Amino acid sequence: MPEEFVEDKDGMKIRKLAELKTVTNKNYEEAMLKRIDEFKEQKKEKSQFNDVFQNTFFKALNTAFDLKVQVDKAIGEDNLKKLHKAIDDILLLGL
Amino acid sequence: MYHLDDDEYLNVPYYRKTRSVCPECLEPIGAEVYEENDEIWMRKTCEEHGKFKDKISSSAKYYKWTHWAIRDKDGKVIWKFDKDGEANPPDCGVEDPRGCPYNCGLCPEHLSTCSLALIDLTNRCNFNCNFCYANVQKSGYLIQPSLEEIDRIMKHFRSKPIPAIAIMFTGGEPTVRKDFPEICKMAKDNGFKEVIVATNGYGFQKKNGGLEWTKKVKAAGLDTLYFQFDGINNITYEKTRGIKNLMAYKQRVIDNCRKAKLDSIVLVATIAKGITDIEVGNIIQYAIDNVDVVRGITFQPVSLCGRIAFEERQDLRITNADVLKVIEEQTGGKIAMENSWYPLSTIVEFGRVIAYLADVEPIEFTCHPDCGFASYMVVDPDSGEMMPIMEYFDPLKVIDFANRFWEKIRHKEKNQLRVFEELLGDFGKTLDNGLNFLDKTQLRARFLLGVLQYMKKPGKLMEMFSRLLMRGDWESVSSFSYGALLLSSMHFQDAYNMDIERTKRCIVHFGVAMPDKSVKEISFCTMNTLHRPIIEKQIAKKITAKIKNEFDTTTGQSVEEIEQEVARNGGINKKEDA
Numbered sequence: 139m140p141e142e143f144v145e146d147k148d149g150m151k152i153r154k155l156a157e158l159k160t161v162t163n164k165n166y167e168e169a170m171l172k173r174i175d176e177f178k179e180q181k182k183e184k185s186q187f188n189d190v191f192q193n194t195f196f197k198a199l200n201t202a203f204d205l206k207v208q209v210d211k212a213i214g215e216d217n218l219k220k221l222h223k224a225i226d227d228i229l230l231l232g233l
Numbered sequence: 234m235y236h237l238d239d240d241e242y243l244n245v246p247y248y249r250k251t252r253s254v255c256p257e258c259l260e261p262i263g264a265e266v267y268e269e270n271d272e273i274w275m276r277k278t279c280e281e282h283g284k285f286k287d288k289i290s291s292s293a294k295y296y297k298w299t300h301w302a303i304r305d306k307d308g309k310v311i312w313k314f315d316k317d318g319e320a321n322p323p324d325c326g327v328e329d330p331r332g333c334p335y336n337c338g339l340c341p342e343h344l345s346t347c348s349l350a351l352i353d354l355t356n357r358c359n360f361n362c363n364f365c366y367a368n369v370q371k372s373g374y375l376i377q378p379s380l381e382e383i384d385r386i387m388k389h390f391r392s393k394p395i396p397a398i399a400i401m402f403t404g405g406e407p408t409v410r411k412d413f414p415e416i417c418k419m420a421k422d423n424g425f426k427e428v429i430v431a432t433n434g435y436g437f438q439k440k441n442g443g444l445e446w447t448k449k450v451k452a453a454g455l456d457t458l459y460f461q462f463d464g465i466n467n468i469t470y471e472k473t474r475g476i477k478n479l480m481a482y483k484q485r486v487i488d489n490c491r492k493a494k495l496d497s498i499v500l501v502a503t504i505a506k507g508i509t510d511i512e513v514g515n516i517i518q519y520a521i522d523n524v525d526v527v528r529g530i531t532f533q534p535v536s537l538c539g540r541i542a543f544e545e546r547q548d549l550r551i552t553n554a555d556v557l558k559v560i561e562e563q564t565g566g567k568i569a570m571e572n573s574w575y576p577l578s579t580i581v582e583f584g585r586v587i588a589y590l591a592d593v594e595p596i597e598f599t600c601h602p603d604c605g606f607a608s609y610m611v612v613d614p615d616s617g618e619m620m621p622i623m624e625y626f627d628p629l630k631v632i633d634f635a636n637r638f639w640e641k642i643r644h645k646e647k648n649q650l651r652v653f654e655e656l657l658g659d660f661g662k663t664l665d666n667g668l669n670f671l672d673k674t675q676l677r678a679r680f681l682l683g684v685l686q687y688m689k690k691p692g693k694l695m696e697m698f699s700r701l702l703m704r705g706d707w708e709s710v711s712s713f714s715y716g717a718l719l720l721s722s723m724h725f726q727d728a729y730n731m732d733i734e735r736t737k738r739c740i741v742h743f744g745v746a747m748p749d750k751s752v753k754e755i756s757f758c759t760m761n762t763l764h765r766p767i768i769e770k771q772i773a774k775k776i777t778a779k780i781k782n783e784f785d786t787t788t789g790q791s792v793e794e795i796e797q798e799v800a801r802n803g804g805i806n807k808k809e810d811a
Contacts, residue, residue, distance in 0.1 A: 150466050152511055165524040166612050167693055169496070170716030177708045186700065186708055196696050203699075204691040225686050226634060229679045233641035 242302040243294060245310040247273060254334075255279035256728035257540065259763055261331050266732065268293045275730055286543065287729040289603065292554040292570070299576045299602045314734065316581050318345035318599040320394035324754055334736045337755040337764055345599040347754065348740040350390040350397040350425075352383060354407040354416065359435050362474050374773035375780050376405075382746035383416055387423040389744055389752040397742075398596055399427035401459060408436030414453040421454035426594075426707050431459040431501070433474075434486035443485065447493040455495065457528070460486065462500035464512030465519055472508050491526050499529040499719070504559075506551050513556070514563030520718055521610075521619060529719030532556045536727040536761070546729065553606055556722045568608065568720070573621035576602035577721075579632055582639040589646050590677045591705030601735040605723035611716065614692045622717060625695070627687040634683045642676060677703055726758040745772060 143151045177185045186192050210218055246268045253264035257279065264277035266289060273290040290296040302310045321343065329335040333342040356376040358365070378386070390397040400420050407413060407430050420428045430450075437447050437458070462483060463473045470479035490498055500520055504510050513532065520527040534551045541549070557570040577598040588595030609622035650668050653661030681702050688695060694716050701709040726735060739756030745768055747753055755764050 148468050150468050150511070152515065166716050166718070169525055170693065170697060170712055172496075173712045173715040177712065181708070186704060186706070187712075192700075196699055199699055200691065200693075200696045203685060203688065203695060206685070207689065207691050210689070222630065222686055226637075226683065229683045230637060230641055233638075233676075233679075 252733040257282040321346040334759040347742040355405040358406040386744035400425045401429040417453040417455045429457040438485040451495045457497040532722040534724045574606040583635040587705040607721040610718040630687045
């Protein structure tokens with residue numbers, strides 16, 4: 139029996155603590171990518187994942203997003219709050 | 234939860250009046266929901282049967298945080314939940330003067346449309362769980378709608394102003410029906426995006442032909458198993474189901490689904506104190522270890538049926554908050570109650586924005602905050618550890634932005650831009666369509682930027698989330714959900730804790746084909762607490778000795794044969810077991 143289990147008097151195996159860091163974690167991304175492949179195959183050109191324009195757009199967005207995360211870290215929490223408020227106001231303006 | 238600038242309301246004692254039913258006579262009575270010793274309770278009095286008291290939540294603080302507090306003009310806090318559904322016309326009138334929940338359904342008092350349609354395919358089952366309401370042997374009659382009746386129910390749910398996107402087949406054990414693959418195909422043909430079966434795994438686990446059958450139902454249109462899974466220990470199943478060695482049976486289901494590439498299983502654990510609550514950590518780990526096929530876990534605190542004394546009831550009663558506490562304890566605080574979980578109703582406006590901008594069928598999670606909580610577990614790209622998705626972004630800010638955004642654009646849903654149509658006729662109509670397309674495109678860009686500013690971590694998952702925000706279609710939703718583990722806790726009501734405010738907002742509805750060719754739509758909790766015996770008497774089919782003894786219509790096996798193979802020993806013969 140793996141060490142992380144304890145066994146009670148009825149023979150019940152109870153995990154001491156659910157281990158959230160596992161070797162299978164990577165599989166979540168793989169499962170997602172596999173699902174994307176399924177859609178690509180099933181729906182052919184109707185799938186968004188076979189659309190070159192959309193794939194390029196979201197890849198670019200992802201790159202910009204990586205950059206944004208770095209900027210967020212650099213400008214500090216207080217400035218970030220002010221920035222968020224300003225962006226909120228702009229995006230909701232005129233709706 | 235929507236009080237971003239004010240959390241003082243958490244110090245105000247919770248109190249509201251509601252309506253309920255007497256657990257003895259099921260007649261309507263008034264009830265009060267109140268705070269006592271940091272817990273939330275319901276008290277009610279039936280003139281004939283006396284006083285009743287039951288626990289609603291073991292955490293007053295969390296309960297209040299998930300509820301709505303409105304301050305009146307004098308600054309007094311009023312607890313009021315007012316996220317009602319939209320486009321929800323009634324199917325029947327108010328025939329019973331007692332009102333909700335006696336007029337299902339749906340009657341004009343119902344405030345939510347159906348998000349998940351349920352059809353009981355049969356009350357046959359290869360198990361004989363002592364707490365289950367659906368059992369042909371116990372009831373003495375057969376409930377098994379014909380294909381024509383099933384089709385009628387499906388069409389009813391798909392013809393509503395907001396059609397149900399998902400359908401779940403329940404029972405009994407739905408997979409004992411020979412025509413189950415045909416029923417799955419019928420669901421897809423009727424336009425359901427997600428076809429689900431609530432199963433103990435019977436059809437999938439068969440040693441002979443189980444794999445082929447699994448492939449067949451997948452090809453026919455079955456998307457997801459809502460898979461009864463109480464733990465990883467045989468002894469747990471002996472306690473909950475009265476059957477030995479059931480874990481091998483459960484594992485065969487997982488294995489066959491893996492081989493058949495039916496890779497959307499939701500583990501469903503009924504949580505009872507001292508029996509299955511100690512398995513919560515085991516179940517979470519089992520799901521993570523089987524990520525290639527397991528998409529989520531639903532914990533269901535047990536509902537209490539029959540007459541139970543107060544003291545005994547308090548020993549048995551386990552609430553959503555208790556389940557969240559147990560999860561927190563058994564994961565070392567990594568899935569914490571106070572920052573990992575949100576009521577389903579949190580994302581109502583968020584869902585409406587996406588559905589409007591992407592022109593897709595909306596899902597209205599306008600259920601009461603007490604009905605259920607959910608959290609997505611995702612992989613932290615920095616540490617490689619599973620963590621609640623709330624660590625990926627600032628959830629309150631995202632929700633707040635979505636709420637304000639919806640408030641600003643909701644008028645556009647009903648009033649499309651019409652600038653050129655009156656001037657230029659059909660050509661003008663085409664120009665207006667183009668204008669509306671451009672308008673939606675700029676709104677999509679605003680919404681995407683508004684939400685993404687609150688994201689904290691990059692990665693492929695966030696790319697999928699961006700696609701979901703922009704497109705809102707099934708491909709995006711499904712692919713995103715495959716990269717995460719959905720955890721939820723859903724507490725169904727019983728006669729002791731029934732709150733009509735919840736009942737009126739139920740989004741999980743049974744469809745029943747009635748003999749007069751109509752379809753009755755009945756909310757889940759009232760079906761099981763009030764309506765089932767009355768409805769079933771009207772639709773029961775005559776039982777014959779053959780039906781009673783023939784559980785599995787696929788093979789024509791008798792009860793005795795099935796018990797030997799499955800229900801006694803999990804499909805393991807004594808030699809293997811030893």
